Amino acid sequence: MPKLDLDTIPQTNATGYPPEYAGAVEGRWYRRLGSASGLNEFGVSHVTLRPGAWSSQRHWHEGEDEFVVMLSGEAVLVDDEGEHVMRAGDCAAFPRGEANGHVLQNRGDADCVFVAVGRPSASDCHYPDIDMHLFEGQGFRRKDGSGFD
Amino acid sequence: MPKLDLDTIPQTNATGYPPEYAGAVEGRWYRRLGSASGLNEFGVSHVTLRPGAWSSQRHWHEGEDEFVVMLSGEAVLVDDEGEHVMRAGDCAAFPRGEANGHVLQNRGDADCVFVAVGRPSASDCHYPDIDMHLFEGQGFRRKDGSGFD
Numbered sequence: 001m002p003k004l005d006l007d008t009i010p011q012t013n014a015t016g017y018p019p020e021y022a023g024a025v026e027g028r029w030y031r032r033l034g035s036a037s038g039l040n041e042f043g044v045s046h047v048t049l050r051p052g053a054w055s056s057q058r059h060w061h062e063g064e065d066e067f068v069v070m071l072s073g074e075a076v077l078v079d080d081e082g083e084h085v086m087r088a089g090d091c092a093a094f095p096r097g098e099a100n101g102h103v104l105q106n107r108g109d110a111d112c113v114f115v116a117v118g119r120p121s122a123s124d125c126h127y128p129d130i131d132m133h134l135f136e137g138q139g140f141r142r143k144d145g146s147g148f149d
Numbered sequence: 150m151p152k153l154d155l156d157t158i159p160q161t162n163a164t165g166y167p168p169e170y171a172g173a174v175e176g177r178w179y180r181r182l183g184s185a186s187g188l189n190e191f192g193v194s195h196v197t198l199r200p201g202a203w204s205s206q207r208h209w210h211e212g213e214d215e216f217v218v219m220l221s222g223e224a225v226l227v228d229d230e231g232e233h234v235m236r237a238g239d240c241a242a243f244p245r246g247e248a249n250g251h252v253l254q255n256r257g258d259a260d261c262v263f264v265a266v267g268r269p270s271a272s273d274c275h276y277p278d279i280d281m282h283l284f285e286g287q288g289f290r291r292k293d294g295s296g297f298d
Contacts, residue, residue: 037242093186
């Protein structure tokens with residue numbers, strides 16, 4: 001049925017990041033609402049960040065738009081322009097190809113929740129703060145192209 | 150900048166519905182966040198329903214996925230399966246081609262606010278309750294194909 005029962009949708013904190021960069025997202029618990037409900041034009045993630053958790057490593061996608069709306073709690077959006085507090089109802093948009101790395105960080109002592117919209121990564125993704133790059137079709141590698149091991 | 154200042158984005162209650170069906174959405178005030186922020190893979194509308202207002206006439210799209218997340222207040226989601234109260238944090242998904250007409254109705258005495266995601270209509274859209282149909286490339290007409298006038 002169209003109204004979603006979130007409790008019936010599996011929640012995971014899985015990540016494809018290599019171990020040295022995975023700690024930041026260990027407390028990021030998400031549900032894939034789009035695929036669970038039959039949407040295939042865009043993905044929708046329902047994300048809870050535990051205290052200390054980040055939404056991702058700071059990044060920007062060459063080929064995928066992203067949109068975020070906060071539902072509860074508080075996070076800090078960090079991008080090239082500075083830090084911006086995000087609270088329930090606040091929205092942020094990240095057009096594809098705009099070279100402004102972004103991340104939401106939960107710096108408080110309570111969970112925060114947001115919904116993120118965007119297609120799965122199918123293009124290069126840039127990580128300005130760390131020695132990692134998502135190469136189209138090759139997954140995560142160091143910026144020089146060598147693998148993590 | 151990625152974080153959106155909603156107050157700077159124009160708000161409108163415009164509709165393409167013919168006058169006999171436009172009354173239901175007169176109290177639907179929305180901002181097009183996606184186009185205002187440079188997104189073009191999907192649209193994002195930030196919608197306030199005044200008391201009595203509907204999100205649309207009850208409808209379903211042949212070719213466009215839709216997703217809704219409530220931000221504040223309360224609305225009733227009406228679809229073929231019945232009525233479902235939607236409150237802050239509740240989500241609903243409407244896969245393209247699924248013949249289950251849906252609408253959010255504000256039956257309370259306070260505003261409600263939600264975000265809706267989906268591409269602009271480029272396919273036929275069905276309105277099970279009224280004598281209207283969106284014909285691909287032709288706009289709104291009566292179900293027999295005749296125009297409104």
